[in-house]
Amino acid sequence: MAKVLCVLFDDPKDGFPTSYARDDLPRIDSYPGGQTTPTPQGIDFTPGQLLGSVSGELGLRSFLESRGHTLVVTSDKDGADSVFDRELPDADIVISQPFWPAYLTPERIAVAKRLKLAVTAGIGSDHVDLDAAIAHGITVAEVTYSNSISVAEHVVMMILSQVRNYLPAHRTVLEGGWEVADCVARAYDLEGMHVGSVAAGRIGLAVARRLAPFGVTLHYTDRHRLPADVEAELGLVFHPTVEDMLPHCDVVTVNVPLHPETEGLFDDELIAGMKRGTYLINTARARICDEGAVQRALESGQLAGYAGDVWYPQPAPADHPWRTMPHHGMTPHISGATLSAQARYAAGTREILESWLDGTPIRDEYLIVRGGALAGTGAHSYSAGATAAKR
Numbered sequence: 001m002a003k004v005l006c007v008l009f010d011d012p013k014d015g016f017p018t019s020y021a022r023d024d025l026p027r028i029d030s031y032p033g034g035q036t037t038p039t040p041q042g043i044d045f046t047p048g049q050l051l052g053s054v055s056g057e058l059g060l061r062s063f064l065e066s067r068g069h070t071l072v073v074t075s076d077k078d079g080a081d082s083v084f085d086r087e088l089p090d091a092d093i094v095i096s097q098p099f100w101p102a103y104l105t106p107e108r109i110a111v112a113k114r115l116k117l118a119v120t121a122g123i124g125s126d127h128v129d130l131d132a133a134i135a136h137g138i139t140v141a142e143v144t145y146s147n148s149i150s151v152a153e154h155v156v157m158m159i160l161s162q163v164r165n166y167l168p169a170h171r172t173v174l175e176g177g178w179e180v181a182d183c184v185a186r187a188y189d190l191e192g193m194h195v196g197s198v199a200a201g202r203i204g205l206a207v208a209r210r211l212a213p214f215g216v217t218l219h220y221t222d223r224h225r226l227p228a229d230v231e232a233e234l235g236l237v238f239h240p241t242v243e244d245m246l247p248h249c250d251v252v253t254v255n256v257p258l259h260p261e262t263e264g265l266f267d268d269e270l271i272a273g274m275k276r277g278t279y280l281i282n283t284a285r286a287r288i289c290d291e292g293a294v295q296r297a298l299e300s301g302q303l304a305g306y307a308g309d310v311w312y313p314q315p316a317p318a319d320h321p322w323r324t325m326p327h328h329g330m331t332p333h334i335s336g337a338t339l340s341a342q343a344r345y346a347a348g349t350r351e352i353l354e355s356w357l358d359g360t361p362i363r364d365e366y367l368i369v370r371g372g373a374l375a376g377t378g379a380h381s382y383s384a385g386a387t388a389a390k391r
């Protein structure tokens with residue numbers, strides 16, 4: 001019987017919800033390109049409920065316990081003597097979400113002698129040291145596509161809110177003011193701007209599709225070029241490197257995984273090569289951007305704005321400089337954790353567990369590491385080498 005250790009974010013401050021803003025979710029059976037949404041044998045939750053917090057338990061308890069497995073759920077994941085560290089040595093399976101990541105460092109993997117499966121309930125497994133997982137024969141799986149559209153919508157929202165100076169204008173209303181000039185002195189239209197995406201995978205392409213009707217010119221860079229008909233449909237301009245693309249862009253959106261090729265990519269030098277007044281949107285991973293370089297560029301005006309939802313570490317400390325730097329539109333890591341997304345990644349986590357426990361293959365598109373090597377989606381999107389989990 002397996003011990004499943006699940007790290008989830010805390011319940012709402014006012015307690016676990018007893019009612020919700022809406023009564024249902026739209027039914028979505030497949031993603032762009034045709035991949036089906038998760039197909040577990042069953043679910044024990046109501047889609048639209050809060051699943052990613054401790055009391056939500058990703059809807060897994062009755063499923064696991066009815067099969068005789070043990071489920072331990074905690075939000076206590078960092079610091080000396082955390083519940084996660086105490087429970088890890090005899091855990092067979094670890095589950096966590098990128099929004100509240102249980103960092104599976106080489107040190108932790110070394111003590112997790114029974115660990116065989118690390119599931120990311122969501123997308124982005126850089127909180128798992130993939131090299132250590134490879135070395136220890138741990139399978140790493142994530143629920144590919146489950147929240148890609150959720151993030152793409154968040155990116156579009158953040159681009160518009162930055163370019164149009166929405167957040168300061170909203171603050172004016174909250175503070176009882178009506179200072180129109182103050183609100184519009186930094187407000188522009190997106191129409192006519194050049195928007196570049198670093199990577200055109202699931203999220204990058206979905207962002208491009210959503211932005212095309214705004215009358216912008218779309219640019220992208222990626223390791224592999226999109227099919228010619230997709231480029232033609234969206235008027236996408238391909239650049240072989242990020243350095244080639246940036247000088248053309250008024251807005252840049254980062255949609256690339258964090259791995260050795262992308263860690264620290266946006267440093268002082270790269271940002272200096274952007275147009276003055278570019279808006280930089282990063283919902284991919286914080287460490288793709290150098291923390292100090294972003295702050296300096298906002299202070300100097302080289303960047304007109306920075307927005308995103310990814311930080312390092314997570315949760316970000318109260319004195320994290322990105323909380324107070326000028327012209328930012330940061331949120332906590334939430335773009336891929338809408339109730340809509342939670343229903344999909346909870347179902348996908350259940351599907352992965354069913355496959356694992358029944359000894360049937362996990363969908364190839366969910367695999368990041370298997371059998372001591374990058375596999376499935378991991379083999380396509382990540383690169384081997386010193387990977388990310390630092391704590």
Ligand code: NDP
Pocket residue numbers: 098122123124145147148151198199200201202203204221222223224225255256257258261262283284285309310333334335336337380381382
């Ligand atoms: P995909 O795997 O669909 O796309 C990633 C793309 O990045 C691929 O096209 C890949 O290229 C490309 N790529 C990888 N390395 C490089 C590189 N060095 N230079 C240029 N392109 C590169 O991933 P998604 O679009 O679904 O997600 C992207 C990232 O977004 C995730 O890895 C995750 O970190 C983040 N994310 C954030 C969420 C949030 O809540 N904020 C939620 C979900 C994801 P190719 O395949 O052609 O080799």
